[in-house]
Amino acid sequence: MSIEAVEIVILGRPYKVSCPAGQQDALQAAAVQLTEKLSDLRQRSRVSSNEQLAIMAALNFCHELCLEKEKNHQYSETMDKRIKMLQQTIEAALVEHGRYGDSGEESESSNV
Structure with a gap:
């Protein structure tokens, strides 16, 4: 199974991560879900760090x-x-x- 470098964006910051071939869409969806979760937490908790x-x-x-x-x-x-x-x-x-x-x-x- 080949590994590819994929760029994802979390809270506006780009990250390059390794990803198995064919899993890029799932990784992007996970990054979107994480960004949404982090944004929601930031609003609800008033945590800035x-x-x-x-x-x-x-x-x-x-x-x-x-x-x-x-x-x-x-x-x-x-x-x-x-x-x-x-x-x-x-x-x-x-x-x-x-x-x-x-x-x-x-x-x-x-x-x-």
């Missing part, structure tokens, strides 16, 4: 990421439970069907 803004934004993004990870974990656990219930239902149906098949065969062989 870019360093403080960056730390606050990073903290917010990490918090959002933790919440999403927890949601994914809960979803995964729910799906695991549903899959196990479905497997049990299928196994029970197969066992029941197997019994019906066995009893049907017995009655056929006793009629011969």
Whole structure:
């Protein structure tokens, strides 16, 4: 996979960053999202230091990421439970069907 240097702009400042080929649009979208987040934080918090803004934004993004990870974990656990219930239902149906098949065969062989 090739790496390319891409220029992004965050809060009006250009930055050159390395980016895997084909990911330039995603990187630009991330830069736009970060700029919006930083601008919003600057207005809401009245913080003028870019360093403080960056730390606050990073903290917010990490918090959002933790919440999403927890949601994914809960979803995964729910799906695991549903899959196990479905497997049990299928196994029970197969066992029941197997019994019906066995009893049907017995009655056929006793009629011969």
